Amino acid sequence: MKIDGKPYRTIWPVDGAVEIIDQTRLPHVFATVRLTTMEEAATAIADMWVRGAPLIGATAAYGMALAMAAGASDAALDAAHDRLYATRPTAVNLRWALADMVETLRPLPPPERAARAWSRAAEIADADVATNHAIGVHGLALFRALWEGKGRPERLDILTHCNAGWLATVDWGTALAPIYMAHDAGIPVHVWVDETRPRNQGASLTAWELGRHGVPHTVIADNAGGHLMQHGLVDACIVGTDRTTATGDVCNKIGTYLKALAAFDTGVPFYVALPSPTIDWTIADGLAEIPIEQRSAAEQSHVSGLTADGRVETVRLVPEGSACANYAFDVTPARLVTALVTERGACDASRAGLLALFPERSPA
Amino acid sequence: MKIDGKPYRTIWPVDGAVEIIDQTRLPHVFATVRLTTMEEAATAIADMWVRGAPLIGATAAYGMALAMAAGASDAALDAAHDRLYATRPTAVNLRWALADMVETLRPLPPPERAARAWSRAAEIADADVATNHAIGVHGLALFRALWEGKGRPERLDILTHCNAGWLATVDWGTALAPIYMAHDAGIPVHVWVDETRPRNQGASLTAWELGRHGVPHTVIADNAGGHLMQHGLVDACIVGTDRTTATGDVCNKIGTYLKALAAFDTGVPFYVALPSPTIDWTIADGLAEIPIEQRSAAEQSHVSGLTADGRVETVRLVPEGSACANYAFDVTPARLVTALVTERGACDASRAGLLALFPERSPA
Numbered sequence: 001m002k003i004d005g006k007p008y009r010t011i012w013p014v015d016g017a018v019e020i021i022d023q024t025r026l027p028h029v030f031a032t033v034r035l036t037t038m039e040e041a042a043t044a045i046a047d048m049w050v051r052g053a054p055l056i057g058a059t060a061a062y063g064m065a066l067a068m069a070a071g072a073s074d075a076a077l078d079a080a081h082d083r084l085y086a087t088r089p090t091a092v093n094l095r096w097a098l099a100d101m102v103e104t105l106r107p108l109p110p111p112e113r114a115a116r117a118w119s120r121a122a123e124i125a126d127a128d129v130a131t132n133h134a135i136g137v138h139g140l141a142l143f144r145a146l147w148e149g150k151g152r153p154e155r156l157d158i159l160t161h162c163n164a165g166w167l168a169t170v171d172w173g174t175a176l177a178p179i180y181m182a183h184d185a186g187i188p189v190h191v192w193v194d195e196t197r198p199r200n201q202g203a204s205l206t207a208w209e210l211g212r213h214g215v216p217h218t219v220i221a222d223n224a225g226g227h228l229m230q231h232g233l234v235d236a237c238i239v240g241t242d243r244t245t246a247t248g249d250v251c252n253k254i255g256t257y258l259k260a261l262a263a264f265d266t267g268v269p270f271y272v273a274l275p276s277p278t279i280d281w282t283i284a285d286g287l288a289e290i291p292i293e294q295r296s297a298a299e300q301s302h303v304s305g306l307t308a309d310g311r312v313e314t315v316r317l318v319p320e321g322s323a324c325a326n327y328a329f330d331v332t333p334a335r336l337v338t339a340l341v342t343e344r345g346a347c348d349a350s351r352a353g354l355l356a357l358f359p360e361r362s363p364a
Numbered sequence: 365m366k367i368d369g370k371p372y373r374t375i376w377p378v379d380g381a382v383e384i385i386d387q388t389r390l391p392h393v394f395a396t397v398r399l400t401t402m403e404e405a406a407t408a409i410a411d412m413w414v415r416g417a418p419l420i421g422a423t424a425a426y427g428m429a430l431a432m433a434a435g436a437s438d439a440a441l442d443a444a445h446d447r448l449y450a451t452r453p454t455a456v457n458l459r460w461a462l463a464d465m466v467e468t469l470r471p472l473p474p475p476e477r478a479a480r481a482w483s484r485a486a487e488i489a490d491a492d493v494a495t496n497h498a499i500g501v502h503g504l505a506l507f508r509a510l511w512e513g514k515g516r517p518e519r520l521d522i523l524t525h526c527n528a529g530w531l532a533t534v535d536w537g538t539a540l541a542p543i544y545m546a547h548d549a550g551i552p553v554h555v556w557v558d559e560t561r562p563r564n565q566g567a568s569l570t571a572w573e574l575g576r577h578g579v580p581h582t583v584i585a586d587n588a589g590g591h592l593m594q595h596g597l598v599d600a601c602i603v604g605t606d607r608t609t610a611t612g613d614v615c616n617k618i619g620t621y622l623k624a625l626a627a628f629d630t631g632v633p634f635y636v637a638l639p640s641p642t643i644d645w646t647i648a649d650g651l652a653e654i655p656i657e658q659r660s661a662a663e664q665s666h667v668s669g670l671t672a673d674g675r676v677e678t679v680r681l682v683p684e685g686s687a688c689a690n691y692a693f694d695v696t697p698a699r700l701v702t703a704l705v706t707e708r709g710a711c712d713a714s715r716a717g718l719l720a721l722f723p724e725r726s727p728a
Contacts, residue, residue, distance in 0.1 A: 026683075027683035150609070170663070195664070196587070203421060208683045222689050224690075227693075255587025255590070257591065258587065258622040292591065300585060306679055307678070315677050317669045318391065319391035319570070322391075322574075322583055323582045326585070327588050
């Protein structure tokens with residue numbers, strides 16, 4: 001998407017190196033970083049200069065290319081895989097991208113591996129862009145129908161939670177892809193951006209990327225969305241997902257369930273955008289079967305921001321001696337989800353709905 | 365309640381002056397302030413050194429006493445009323461307490477007014493304590509029944525939102541009164557404290573007062589409560605209210621509605637504690653009839669906390685150019701409320717429930 005008029009992806013090759021945006025410095029500082037070695041790519045993943053499953057996968061793929069450029073023996077191939085895999089071993093896309101790279105490169109003679117690694121990494125990045133573009137097209141159709149059904153009002157209010165934007169992918173994003181397309185198509189979208197405590201991905205990343213592309217938006221406390229929906233100030237919600245069950249339950253950033261409840265209570269459509277690899281076809285009951293990660297209590301007790309004199313400072317919010325807990329995700333039951341929006345189209349949040357789009361997953 | 369073992373109220377007379385806790389410095393600094401003039405009392409209210417409707421009312425009453433001690437003419441009486449009223453003209457308890465003081469004092473000869481003003485202010489403060497104590501007794505019965513009904517588990521988990529604690533009243537608080545009583549009675553309460561963005565009254569004030577009294581508690585993001593309820597980690601919710609309709613709709617801090625939805629969806633009791641003066645008998649539909657205040661966007665875009673080297677610093681959370689909105693309250697429909705807990709007992713959140721406790725409000 002655009003940053004102040006100039007098109008960007010979140011990762012791009014330049015002269016035998018790879019450039020990324022250092023997302024740890026957003027929203028207060030926009031800085032790109034050039035990665036010239038596999039080790040630098042590993043650091044970029046481990047230290048979360050890049051985040052979001054698809055972008056992590058693409059960065060790992062380019063990390064393999066950087067490794068092959070420095071030396072393409074079988075031993076180097078295995079060492080690069082293992083080093084990059086160790087950065088964030090629970091990331092599914094990371095594992096998948098690294099396995100793909102090894103599978104692609106190992107059959108080749110070492111002298112051919114570097115060139116193929118660069119081209120395969122680019123294919124992986126382009127495939128993510130294509131998937132998200134397709135999600136955007138299907139979501140745009142839903143937004144357009146809403147807008148036209150309401151008589152083309154001067155403002156179409158969309159609420160989103162966390163960051164499922166282009167910063168989390170190679171381009172477009174998942175939940176934000178239909179928003180960017182609607183904006184670019186002249187539909188007057190305005191986005192209510194949930195702050196998304198405790199890590200504030202909405203207030204920092206979503207607000208930043210929408211603002212840089214020029215999409216009107218307003219940051220609100222996570223507490224506010226229900227009130228807005230009660231008063232007719234939200235036309236639809238759209239969020240991403242970390243994991244979706246075969247029955248349509250949605251595991252996403254903590255607080256998603258509360259917004260889905262409010263949407264259901266007030267008759268507001270609640271959409272979930274997802275690339276199909278996030279569907280876990282082995283799980284039927286999200287609430288019972290998906291373990292919820294607890295992260296550091298310090299993310300809740302402390303927060304970072306920009307001081308009046310331009311320094312980034314971390315401050316403590318809670319009194320000494322008070323414990324904090326930090327649950328990272330929750331599960332929104334399928335009954336609260338209006339539709340899942342995948343790269344193949346939108347469907348009911350149900351096993352039947354998903355199988356209609358992905359018939360190859362039907363039991364034999 | 366107690367601060368590290370020593371009993372406190374939020375306001376107390378000392379040697380012809382009045383002392384308060386400067387709540388703007390909590391939770392990082394505990395400091396008391398001596399108010400020696402009516403003007404200082406007005407500043408304490410206007411600058412929110414004291415907050416919470418009952419405490420504002422008591423502070424205004426003591427402000428009238430300070431004024432009468434300095435000069436008790438009719439003109440001084442009116443001037444003190446008008447000065448104190450102007451501090452926060454929308455506060456119902458402020459208006460009520462000032463009217464009560466003027467009505468009490470005007471019939472008296474000026475030389476008798478100061479002594480009566482001190483005693484009347486003390487009566488107003490004591491009446492608030494008695495009301496909250498009664499709410500606590502009735503709420504305690506509910507918590508005890510829950511705890512015993514569950515076979516006296518090792519931990520009774522109560523979730524609360526915002527600060528309806530003793531810091532907002534003269535003592536006990538409203539929603540927290542039953543929690544303090546349960547703790548003091550040996551029921552092993554543990555409190556999930558919603559951070560309560562954007563002003564963080566939970567993370568700062570509720571966590572501080574529970575901690576100082578010794579009540580086990582954990583601060584969580586406002587996003588987390590639904591997940592905790594889904595997993596059986598909340599036995600009951602209890603919150604305060606700024607305004608309750610004659611039909612039992614509850615206007616309280618923004619985000620209360622979302623917690624009530626989750627409690628309803630998961631079968632967790634949702635209690636609202638209220639002194640009866642917060643019931644607005646003229647309103648039947650909270651959603652349609654109660655206007656929701658919008659506060660400064662800066663409360664959402666910026667936050668204050670303690671730096672590692674012990675300074676209180678304000679930092680900006682959102683990118684330059686992103687708008688913020690700050691809705692202060694929302695309305696929880698009566699259908700989501702398990703019971704209202706008043707100083708006369710608990711009742712259904714309905715007109716019939718309220719009138720059974722307050723029959724004097726029945727239409728003639």
